[in-house]
Amino acid sequence: MELHKTIAKFIAIGAILFGVAACTSNFEDYNKNPYEPDADDMMADGYLVRALVLNMQDVMMPENENFSQYVDCLMPGGFSGYIADSNLGTGWSGRFATYNPSENWSRVPFGDFYEKFYPDYFQLVNQSKDELFLSLAELYRIAVMLRVTDTYGPIPYTKVGVDNAIKSPYDSQKDVYMRMFEDLDNIIEVLTKLSTQKFNAGADRIFSGNIASWAKFANSLKLRMAMRIVYADETLAKTKAEEAVNSQMGVMTASTDGAFRKVADHNPWERFMPNWSDARISADLVCYMNGFNDPRRPIYYNKSTFAATSNGGYTDAEDYVGSRRGIRQGEFNSWSHGYSCMNVTTEDDILVFPASEATFLRAEGALRGWNMGGTAQALYEEGIRMSFAERNATGVDAYIANATGKVTAYKDPLARKSGQIYDYSGSIVSDVTVAWNESFDFETKLEQIITQKWIAIFPNCMEAWSEYRRTGYPKLMPMAANLSGGVVNDTEGIARLTYPTNEYRENGENVAVAVNLLIKESSNKKGDSMATRVWWDCKPGK
DSSP: OHHHHHHHHHHHHHHHHHHHGGGGGHHHHHHOTSSSSSSSHHHHHHHHHHHHHHHHHHHOOOOOOHIIIIIIIITHHHTTTTTEOOOOOOOOOOTTTOOOHHHHTTIIIIIIIHHHHHHHHHHHHOOOOOHHHHHHHHHHHHHHHHHHHHSSBOOOOOOOBTTTTTTOOOOHHHHHHHHHHHHHHHHHHHHHOOOOOOOOGGTTTTTTTBBHHHHHHHHHHHHHHHHHHHTTHHHHHHHHEEEEEEESSOOOOOOGGEEEESSOOOOOIIIIIIIIEEEEEHHHHHHHHHHHHHHTHHBBBOOOOOOOGTTTTTOOOOOOOOOOOOTTTTTTTTTGGOOOOOOOOSSSSSEEEEEHHHHHHHHHHHHHTOOSSOHHHHHHHHHHHHHHHTTTTTOHHHHHOSSOOOOOOBBTTTOSTTOOOBBTOOOOOOOOOOOOTTTSSSSHHHHHHHHHHHHHHOHHHHHHHHHHHHHOOOOOOSSOOOTTSSSSOOOOOOOOOOOOOHHHHHHHHHHHHHHHHHHOSSSOOOOTTTOOOOOTOTTOOO
């Protein structure tokens, strides 16, 4: 199979990475600790494979709080409209939320994914010949590297070398997607063939070894990728989406199909939201959910703790209060005030890919006239029902029928004078409603689908940011402060991150090629800039 040809290319690399002791002949035999297991011992009962698979799963949606803080909360959290920084101490001199991230911040979403994922990946493909685990390793690689390419554009992918990202050649984003589609097709073939079987649940914190569930996950990921490129190549997008939905295993279609990773130690969101007070819920998310009178609010986040005598005129109906994204450093530390905070405990599962997302993707496909197994309205409403089921929320019928509720204007309890930067009451960003009306035009229906998907997939910040860039929905308030020096447009928001300085320093020749590829593919061609759109970010009129 082609998948094994792809993996074979990495086996040689893995041999270099993890077999360097060959240069010293039988060095390991002379120096082996008789009380410590070696690779052969660990492979005997699958211990090594289990450990490597679990490590790769963890990088898909990290549990490590420091890693997750950068790649899930602080970076795409603010860009997506979900999260507002609240710990504005002097140590945070440059931030994603104000479009001026420091080098220490901006390098993490690039370098750390390579450094944390590829050593385990290479070791597994070098140590195992098991068709299932090789396919799962490749599936995890696609899920991880999709995040990286959607953040930067061109990335090292088909020619990742012994130094991982450093000194590796780059592929254009289009080529990355094409290879991912090719590999996904082969992965889906293997997982479908093995779908009646299970593997050791100890090697799987997401689906407990259920291969059929991984097949649905792979098809759902293919559907996500297909929709991502709809404005760049609608013909291919339609083909890949219909293949995923109508394949033998299909995509996730029930709330129980979703991917939620069981924590090994703790849920990272508990650390940097209620525990560390690094972030609070964004005003954007709260204003939409308040306007829709959304029953999921108390499940997602808690009520404001602003005192009744100093709450800026809030009423009992406005108990949930978010914070503006991009508040200037030094003006106040909002962790000391009463903005709504995420409801999460250290034991809660980590959301990876909810089934409701796949259903909203199908709704958009149906809206475009594709064969998605239902009408746009039916799938849209099914996606909402599925989200309520995933969160154990009640009141879904009234919610779906709500034809009047709209996003509310933002009133910050700390804005004592009208016109202060935290007060955005003079603008309603959208008049979209929940209730579907077949007479609505295409863009209104698309906004409904994306807005409800955005609410449903919280807190998958990376996916929400990518869909916001692709579609322009949901409509968000601009950052309270834009410190990009005129690079990032207030209304459009950040389009991508720039390549890290160490890549320029250690891989300059390949980065220069990458920037040329980026410019060639981009619809606005602004070089290695936070304003340059990636390949698929090319919606007409956006």
